[in-house]
Amino acid sequence: MARKLAAGNWKMNGTTEALTEVAALTALLEAEACEVLLCPPATLIARMADMAHGSALMIGGQTCHPNASGAHTGDISAQMLADAGASHVILGHSERRADHGETDEDVAAQVTAALTSSLIAIVCIGETEAERDAGVTLNVVGTQLAGSIPEGADLSRLVVAYEPVWAIGTGRTPTLDQIADVHDHIRAELSGRFGSAAQDVPLLYGGSVKPSNAAEIFAVSNVDGALVGGASLKAADFGGIVSALSGA
Numbered sequence: 389m390a391r392k393l394a395a396g397n398w399k400m401n402g403t404t405e406a407l408t409e410v411a412a413l414t415a416l417l418e419a420e421a422c423e424v425l426l427c428p429p430a431t432l433i434a435r436m437a438d439m440a441h442g443s444a445l446m447i448g449g450q451t452c453h454p455n456a457s458g459a460h461t462g463d464i465s466a467q468m469l470a471d472a473g474a475s476h477v478i479l480g481h482s483e484r485r486a487d488h489g490e491t492d493e494d495v496a497a498q499v500t501a502a503l504t505s506s507l508i509a510i511v512c513i514g515e516t517e518a519e520r521d522a523g524v525t526l527n528v529v530g531t532q533l534a535g536s537i538p539e540g541a542d543l544s545r546l547v548v549a550y551e552p553v554w555a556i557g558t559g560r561t562p563t564l565d566q567i568a569d570v571h572d573h574i575r576a577e578l579s580g581r582f583g584s585a586a587q588d589v590p591l592l593y594g595g596s597v598k599p600s601n602a603a604e605i606f607a608v609s610n611v612d613g614a615l616v617g618g619a620s621l622k623a624a625d626f627g628g629i630v631s632a633l634s635g636a
């Protein structure tokens with residue numbers, strides 16, 4: 389059985405004043421039956437990791453460079469994220485793929501770097517609306533999955549997030565059957581490639597998850613949690629999603 393994970397992706401949101409939400413969230417967390425993670429902008433990682441110390445909250449980054457150090461202005465390495473107090477890193481988010489041209493090959497190199505620095509890699513995959521309409525969702529997701537996970541990856545440090553691009557920030561979500569189809573496919577593909585270790589890889593759904601739809605999504609086959617954008621910015625909303633997962 390995969391562990392359950394509620395992960396928040398703050399994207400390019402949050403300055404010092406947003407730390408009050410982190411304090412509120414850690415106060416809300418009790419003995420949750422799931423893992424809880426927030427991935428803030430890099431500027432807040434160290435401060436949030438200090439605040440989360442001693443609580444159930446874990447902190448992660450939103451991308452990393454494949455190299456450990458070097459002449460890469462503006463980039464951040466997996467080693468630096470770990471040094472700042474991160475335990476996880478989101479890799480290959482559709483916004484990185486679109487805004488920065490990241491390919492599956494790039495993402496696989498980032499995953500290798502993350503695993504080398506003992507981070508847990510959250511690999512994001514998902515189809516565009518045009519791809520869904522063309523009926524090629526499972527092909528697209530399967531290709532991204534195969535290309536974004538490097539040979540010999542340690543599956544105990546891997547999480548996969550299925551995020552349909554058209555569901556991100558739109559308030560639209562796939563039907564529960566559509567989510568089940570994709571998650572079952574991801575589990576089957578991982579099992580075919582890696583064998584029984586694939587059962588332990590948490591599969592997250594992401595795209596317009598909120599407290600009001602979380603419970604029904606968490607009841608779907610092979611959904612082990614969520615990667616949450618907008619609703620992770622407020623402790624009350626994210627706390628509601630954490631409770632739904634904890635009780636799932």
Ligand code: 13P
Binds near residue numbers: 397481557618
């Ligand atoms: P929203 O929850 O805002 O739709 O964002 C999802 C997402 O992209 C998380 O990585």
